[in-house]
Amino acid sequence: ADPAVSQQALSWSALDALAPPAAERIEGPANAQATLRLFGQPEESVRVTLFRDHHAWCPYCQKVWLWLEFRRIPYRIRKVTMRCYGPKEPWFTELVPSGMLPALELDGRLITESDRILESLERSFGPVGASMADHRVRRLRDLERQLFRAWCIWLCTPGLGERQERQARHQFQRVAKQMEQALASGGGRWLDPDAPDGPIPGTADLVFIPYVERMNASLAYFKGFALRREHPLIDRWLTALEQLDTYRGTQSDVHTHAHD
Secondary structure (H helix, E strand, O other), X not given: OOHHHHOOOOOHHHHHHHOOOOOOOOOOOOOOOOOEEOXXXXXXXXXXXXXXXXXXXXXXXXXXXXXXXHHOOOEEEEEEOOOOOOOOOHHHHHHOOOOOOOEEEEOOEEEEOHHHHHHHHHHHHOOOOOOOOOHHHHHHHHHHHHHHHHHHHHHHOOOOOHHHHHHHHHHHXXXXXXXXXXXXXXXXXXXXXXXXXXXOOOHXXXXXXXXXXXXXXXXXXXXOOOHHHHOHHHHHHHHHHHOOHHHHHHOOOHHHHHHO
């Protein structure tokens, strides 16, 4: 090739021609830029509007977002600024004075708090795998909160001494091993007690996904702790999720998780 030609910058139109086609946002795989999802249904059938963050980072939003995608419920999306990025939009604080995310409108009724949202969605559309109210899922939800607390103590407690650091890590790993035991007891890929080896995860998995995703990133960055190496069954679970377009379409990046 002529060096003089090869060193010329490509025009925007030439670059655009090289780019892959834009993702189909309404009917294609899960996409953070979508504002409407139909799953083959007419737009008139939409009963749900999800209010979630602009930045596809909020873990509580991701939990509801994943549920709607895996359950394939048609929905609209309206995006709201997270406080760490700036002030809330006035139209949203008129609807939800606390500014809490996510919020969801179902048949004209506004619901906040992610677990209450999932419970309402289950009542209207049926669960994804075992129900939120199932005693087995309740135990797993309690385990997720224990893992969340252990992570926050280890990651966010200022001024930990060497002994306290070891204790915080040990406590986190003790609960992480309980998650691995729950995965092993089902004998499949998922925590979902109704379909541990089904094609998609269940609600029991969806409550863990956003936080384990963030644990993996933040503990590597701030603690030098390789969650996936230390806990191979959690690694296997995350690897199974990463094979799914639906999960990857909601997944944030490690840099954002570490710095947010």
